[in-house]
Amino acid sequence: MKRKQAKSARNAAKGMTRRHFLGTAGKTAAVGAVASTVPLFNIVKAADPTRTVGLAVSVINEVQMKASDDLGFPVRGQALGYGAMFGKMLNQNDQYDIAEGYFNDMDVMWPSGTWQPIDTRRIKDWDKVSNLTKTGRLSPDSNPGQGDAPFRQIWLDGNGKRTLNGPTRYITMVPGWHNADSIGYNPDETGRPITSWGDLFHSDFRGRVALLNIPQIGTMDAAMGMEALGLIKFKDKGNMTRSEIDKLIEFLIVKKQEGHFRAFWESFGQSVNLMTSGEVALESMWSPAVTAIKAEGVKCIYASPKEGMRGWHGGMSISAKLKGKALDQAYEYINWWLSGWPGAFVARQGYYMSVPENVKKSLPAVEWDYWYDGKAAAQELPDPYGDIIVPKGEIRDGGSYWDRFSNIAVWNSIMDENDYLVKRWNEFLSA
């Protein structure tokens, strides 16, 4: 059977491009699979799969399986690490249909022409997408924050260039999952609540602090700390000048030589280990790490610094290579992501979705109250896979969704001086 499939796939491959070949091979295999279980005359022609690529934050097996069931065509996901994802999105847009990317990479992705404009008229629930990504303000008095906030990266003018003058008909990326990061700490070790980014550099915690070792984001956390201490005022923490970078790095080098930093972490797992093993008292952290640390029986609180958190926002963009049927499927997949079920799925991992009202419909009230409304859990709550991760009575750190996202200090960004930043960051590490 298998050999037959391979052979027919090989025949089909003659005179075809690689992309067609892959599609046909998949189809042939699918036909074969169907044929082996049902009578021969009942052959179903399966659709070409929609291929999506991103981080494990959104590219999840269960999500793709559900999408395939709901949509009637297969969705295949590839979850990569950040660097690999970035490189693939930029350089191989014939290898995916949907990029589950991040607004902070738009300065690189959009001018490269790797993605195509998305027509908001084809996005069914476009009017339900919240204002966070449209105007930058969830409520009129929100602080939109510095850096690559989605509303600065989303709109396209008539020539397909990004514009700050939204709303327009075409966009770069359909907003999806997002969250805000801050500092995680063990209250037993710090002995007091952490309320400011400046605490990252407080001498009480010398030798008990870890920073995120991704230069683009790590510098922003450090910048917020330095600014909170009143040592400097950055014009835009999301796009620092060389002299601002120099001042920041010099400050960090002094701190490093004082032995202030215990370690620098690069992966989620490392940040969890640092806290559970008692190596650090506080560290810059991604929010799902708090849940993982608590699951190990170690106390951990996610700080809600008065200066605001550092936000990040993911979403879906479409490869510039896509057209015809494949493009239609891509829009269907994007619409499906906004339908509510996927948002409810990622909500149980602590991520927010751009269409809160649709998520509310798909999420039981007790779960909605906890994850979005910032209320105490009325009962034990599960993660997406059914394991209990929230005990009864617990309150989510950082308040409600609207509180959290009304005060974003800075959004993840790629700065114009990125190369200089990476270089200076390495000087800091090797100091």
Next chain:
Amino acid sequence: MERTVLPPHPGLIGSEAIAPEFIQEDQLKKFRPGFSAAWLVAPSAIWLVLFLVLPLIFIVVISFWNYSLSGMVPGFTLEHYVEYFTSSIYSRTLLTTLRYTFTTMVFCLLLAYPIAYFLAMVVKTYKWQMSLFLVCMVPFWTSYLIRAIAWVPMLGRRGLLNNVMIDFGIIEKPATFLLFSEFALTMALVQLYVVLCIGPMFFSLAKIDKAIIEAARDMGASSLQIFRQIILPLSLPGVAIGMIFIFVMIMGEFATAVVVGGGKFSVVGTLINQYAATANYPRAAVNAIFLMIGMMIGVVFIMKLVDIRKQL
């Protein structure tokens, strides 16, 4: 030109010395006429060209390309090379990497040689030699990363070592230099790579014909003389191969610096990784090229010290 194919070296582990039976090369040629040796070499040659030579050429090519935030642009610029030489961070990182590598190699040599010597010379039976050698390979049964991470509960603030020292009253507060420090990094690198050099050292020591040693002893040589004049020179190729192995691997290593060094050290691997993460491939390529040049110089240097070919 008359060439002869040498018989297997007598005294290989487990084999009794076999009387050499010289085979003429033209005798070999009669074996399966018309079958060219090129066919045997072809698969690996094609493989290497496709997946080693071409990518290497490509690395060199893109190191001259222009880079902007929106990706690479084919072209020719020396900008990345100028940057490499005008900013001290790159060469400093390379030197740091060399320093860790060299320290680790010294410790590996000091540890691995006695172990290999013990296995080859002191352990008498083949069965025990092999079982103990396999024991040395046990660490390879777990993933490399797990071996590195296992140092955290050993050396951490609440780690085994600190607990023991506090319990015995040697220290009052947990010693923090044990983990996320140069000490931790060197120690972990030694532990990770020492097993790699035991292998080649063991094989070259085991190959030494015991009859030579016996003869020397009969002629009244002291143990030290035997070691210095017979065992050491004959085992040097194994030492060199072991050193080349770990030299090349440690130079390109960056995961240990992250996990055990706590990311506090910048090595060439981390630098390349960070440039690649934002698709600045030209700059990553320049760093990779100089890393490779550093590696090649190191390997040539080791080969100059020991003529591997001659002594194998």
